[in-house]
Amino acid sequence: MVVVCGKGRATPSIGRGVARVRLKPEKVEDLCRQIVAALKSDARVKMPAPAEQVELAIRKIFLDDLQAEDDLMQEVDRILQAHRGQIAGKNIDVQIMRRKIRDQLMRQRKIVL
Numbered sequence: 001m002v003v004v005c006g007k008g009r010a011t012p013s014i015g016r017g018v019a020r021v022r023l024k025p026e027k028v029e030d031l032c033r034q035i036v037a038a039l040k041s042d043a044r045v046k047m048p049a050p051a052e053q054v055e056l057a058i059r060k061i062f063l064d065d066l067q068a069e070d071d072l073m074q075e076v077d078r079i080l081q082a083h084r085g086q087i088a089g090k091n092i093d094v095q096i097m098r099r100k101i102r103d104q105l106m107r108q109r110k111i112v113l
Contacts, residue, residue: 028062069113076101 023031036055039045047054079101080087080094087094106113 023062023066025063028059028066032059032062065113068111072102072105072109072111072113075105 032055035058036051040051076098080098
């Protein structure tokens with residue numbers, strides 16, 4: 001999962017002009033607790049289940065997204081490995097190629113990170 005962030009350690013995203021930060025599992029837990037607390041404190045929101053279940057569901061969504069990002073990047077690495085012979089000796093920036101492969105796979109699969 002990647003979150004737009006103005007502070008902290010971040011690397012610029014390609015072509016979007018915003019910073020992207022990878023969330024740690026501890027931060028995901030903290031965010032989920034904050035989301036549930038905000039929902040519980042809002043009188044306009046009726047919780048569909050106990051707060052603990054809602055928090056677990058939100059956490060699962062976050063963690064599934066993190067896993068999807070990991071899987072995508074592993075596939076990008078496999079593709080680069082499979083073509084390393086063609087890349088070697090040419091004036092190709094591997095990081096740019098990595099981003100292009102990632103962006104292409106994201107478009108094909110309609111993934112938003």
